[in-house]
Amino acid sequence: AAIQNQRIASGAMPRPATAFPHGQRPAPSRPGFPARRGSAPFAPVLEPSLFGQQPAPAAPPPGGKPSKKKWKKPEGKDDRDFRGKPSFKKLPDLKTLPAGKRGHRKDDRHGGPQTDVAEITKPRKKLVKIQEGCTIKEFAEVLGQKVGDIIKKLMTMGFMATQNQTMDMDAAMLIAEEYGIKAEVATIETAEDVLEEAADTIESQVTRPPVVTIMGHVDHGKTSLLDAIRSTNVVSREAGGITQHIGAYQVSLKGREITFLDTPGHEAFTAMRARGAKVTDIVILVVAADDGVMPQTREAVNHSKAAGVPIIVAINKIDKPDAKPDRIKQELSDLELAPEDWGGQTIFCEVSAKKRTGLEHLLEMILIQADVLELKANPDKMARGTIVEAKLDKGRGPVATVLVQSGTLRQGDVFVSGTMFGRVRALNNDKGERVEAAGPAVPVEVIGFSGVPGAGERFVVLEEERKARAVAEFRSHKQRSAEMSAMKKVTIEDLHSQIQEGTVKELNIVLKADVQGSAGAIVDALEKLSTPAVKLKVIHNSVGAINETDVMLAAASNAIVIGFNIRPDSKAADIAQREGVDIRIYNIIYNIIDDIKAAMEGLLEPTLKEKILGHAEVRQTYQVSKVGTIAGCSVTDGVMTRQNDGVRVLRDNVVIYTGKLNSLKRFKDDVREVQSGYECGLGIENFNDIKVGDVIEAFIVEKIATKL
Numbered sequence: 001a002a003i004q005n006q007r008i009a010s011g012a013m014p015r016p017a018t019a020f021p022h023g024q025r026p027a028p029s030r031p032g033f034p035a036r037r038g039s040a041p042f043a044p045v046l047e048p049s050l051f052g053q054q055p056a057p058a059a060p061p062p063g064g065k066p067s068k069k070k071w072k073k074p075e076g077k078d079d080r081d082f083r084g085k086p087s088f089k090k091l092p093d094l095k096t097l098p099a100g101k102r103g104h105r106k107d108d109r110h111g112g113p114q115t116d117v118a119e120i121t122k123p124r125k126k127l128v129k130i131q132e133g134c135t136i137k138e139f140a141e142v143l144g145q146k147v148g149d150i151i152k153k154l155m156t157m158g159f160m161a162t163q164n165q166t167m168d169m170d171a172a173m174l175i176a177e178e179y180g181i182k183a184e185v186a187t188i189e190t191a192e193d194v195l196e197e198a199a200d201t202i203e204s205q206v207t208r209p210p211v212v213t214i215m216g217h218v219d220h221g222k223t224s225l226l227d228a229i230r231s232t233n234v235v236s237r238e239a240g241g242i243t244q245h246i247g248a249y250q251v252s253l254k255g256r257e258i259t260f261l262d263t264p265g266h267e268a269f270t271a272m273r274a275r276g277a278k279v280t281d282i283v284i285l286v287v288a289a290d291d292g293v294m295p296q297t298r299e300a301v302n303h304s305k306a307a308g309v310p311i312i313v314a315i316n317k318i319d320k321p322d323a324k325p326d327r328i329k330q331e332l333s334d335l336e337l338a339p340e341d342w343g344g345q346t347i348f349c350e351v352s353a354k355k356r357t358g359l360e361h362l363l364e365m366i367l368i369q370a371d372v373l374e375l376k377a378n379p380d381k382m383a384r385g386t387i388v389e390a391k392l393d394k395g396r397g398p399v400a401t402v403l404v405q406s407g408t409l410r411q412g413d414v415f416v417s418g419t420m421f422g423r424v425r426a427l428n429n430d431k432g433e434r435v436e437a438a439g440p441a442v443p444v445e446v447i448g449f450s451g452v453p454g455a456g457e458r459f460v461v462l463e464e465e466r467k468a469r470a471v472a473e474f475r476s477h478k479q480r481s482a483e484m485s486a487m488k489k490v491t492i493e494d495l496h497s498q499i500q501e502g503t504v505k506e507l508n509i510v511l512k513a514d515v516q517g518s519a520g521a522i523v524d525a526l527e528k529l530s531t532p533a534v535k536l537k538v539i540h541n542s543v544g545a546i547n548e549t550d551v552m553l554a555a556a557s558n559a560i561v562i563g564f565n566i567r568p569d570s571k572a573a574d575i576a577q578r579e580g581v582d583i584r585i586y587n588i589i590y591n592i593i594d595d596i597k598a599a600m601e602g603l604l605e606p607t608l609k610e611k612i613l614g615h616a617e618v619r620q621t622y623q624v625s626k627v628g629t630i631a632g633c634s635v636t637d638g639v640m641t642r643q644n645d646g647v648r649v650l651r652d653n654v655v656i657y658t659g660k661l662n663s664l665k666r667f668k669d670d671v672r673e674v675q676s677g678y679e680c681g682l683g684i685e686n687f688n689d690i691k692v693g694d695v696i697e698a699f700i701v702e703k704i705a706t707k708l
Helices: 002-010 105-109 136-143 147-156 169-178 222-230 267-278 295-307 325-333 359-373 465-486 492-503 516-527 548-557 570-579 589-603
Strands: 127-131 182-186 211-216 247-253 256-262 282-288 311-316 347-350 384-393 397-406 414-417 420-428 442-449 458-462 505-513 534-543 559-564 583-586 607-624 628-641 646-651 654-659 661-666 673-675 679-684 695-704
Touching (some): 127 136, 127 169, 147 169, 169 182, 222 247, 222 311, 222 359, 247 359, 256 359, 282 295, 282 359, 311 325, 311 359, 347 359, 384 516, 384 534, 420 465, 505 516, 505 548, 505 589, 516 534, 516 559, 516 589, 534 589, 548 559, 548 570, 559 589, 570 583, 583 589, 607 679, 628 695, 661 673
Parallel strands (some): 127 182, 211 282, 282 311, 311 347, 505 559, 559 583
Antiparallel strands (some): 247 256, 384 397, 384 458, 414 420, 414 458, 607 628, 607 695, 628 673, 646 654, 646 695
């Protein structure tokens, strides 16, 4: 072929004509491979550089259409181009793999250094932080190990666990040490650094209104006193005339504002009173002049002292004829509250809410005490406060009363409170009016929560909704993890004790209330009713109307549904009637406790008490065919009657038989009873061994209801 090409180039040999029509030529075969079936034999390829001009393309056949231009693969593209690309199997680390790409199948036959999976999971850190309550899978990811290896380590320690179970912190420390890693437990506070508050400078702080909490015993006139100050009538709206919610109000006096918190005085609302004492600056202790110091009065004093809050005593009902203010001062002196006119430090004010006397003096004393305390806050920052009360409104959704303690709360702010977050959609003041902003010591009603927050939770405004959501989700995860880790695993000993406790009765309750604070107070009061014989269990409590989900839960768990100041919707009422679920509606907490206590007593087995009705002495016996032995008796005391629970046969004061009375006759007539001093004939069922001198004793068994 080389000689032929030289001759053609020198002109000694004519150029050979192509044997392929229309410029077609067969694909060359590769050396060492057979030619394709139906293809022409291999022909030498002539180099184009040896020719001066390229041959002209063949003309189309006469009278025919021009042939279609065949697609030609672009230059520079070849089927073997992938050979020049880097092999994905040869990459040093899986993290450097391009997203969405995979290697070619033919690369598998090419050898090269490949990364072992064990090298990928090698620990890269020497110090890791473990969140308390994390799962085994999360722990393995933090260490950079496979989950199966961690589970094997746990099995060698005696723990049989799956990847979704909570990791034991002691075991986590030991396993981390085996891998040469130092592990530290991260607390909740470190995860909530975004909520830390910077200290305010003295120049940025301004005087704020005082927060005053009214406390005292039930029915001593706390709400009536506040009504007299505000010129309103809240008492008429409370069931039974007793306060069962925390109310937040604001009063103006001589151009200055005072914020009041009204707390319940009933013994069940201890948590509410403690919550009120924590967020307040001054406590007004209301004591009725005609009643004296009562248990909740002492409790209010203890709450105030624990919170380090100054106390102003208001002796109410001073207008009553049997009022004894000096006795009140004496009793409070025993609680280390000595009046100023006795040389003490406590301010005492004598007032009458009904006659509206002494109110202005009381307000002036509050302002004087506030001036002494020098109450200041910075209004030029993001707001922080406390949830005073929360409820679920049918039209507005979750609503909470927030007492702003620092900063200014504005409409549109993003906030987090406990496990709930949201954005302020609307702000309402204590009079129900819409406001745009609320400064320090101002109570407002906030709409825009993702759910009903817990009463007493911190309320914090953040810059971004993303941060608020992250904090709320983290707290929810921690709460779930803590609940799961607190779940007690069943052991043989526990199973044995549960079998022994099988006779213990249990009363399940589903509780729905109008506000969160009332629900918590009722749960605390009900759980105190539990006894070793009857256990009371609140399986669910929340705020809002009774819905079908609550009824179905009660039906499945054989529970009673209790509604406090709310009603069931129509669908829930229909399902309750069909399923036979008992729904009880209350508006006074006394009635709930009394009725539940009665229901618990009904679950107890009654106490059996035996009562002797009378005795009869056998004087003569008679054998009657087909009847048996009939005893002729004389009733010595009491009465022999058919209405008994049994008779005993006593011989020499020893019971030889206990059974039923079969017949009782006087002469030939059947009688209902025979009085003392009369004679009768009687027969005892299935007993004929009656002898002269025996004593027949009749008795009844009384069932007495067991009291808790």
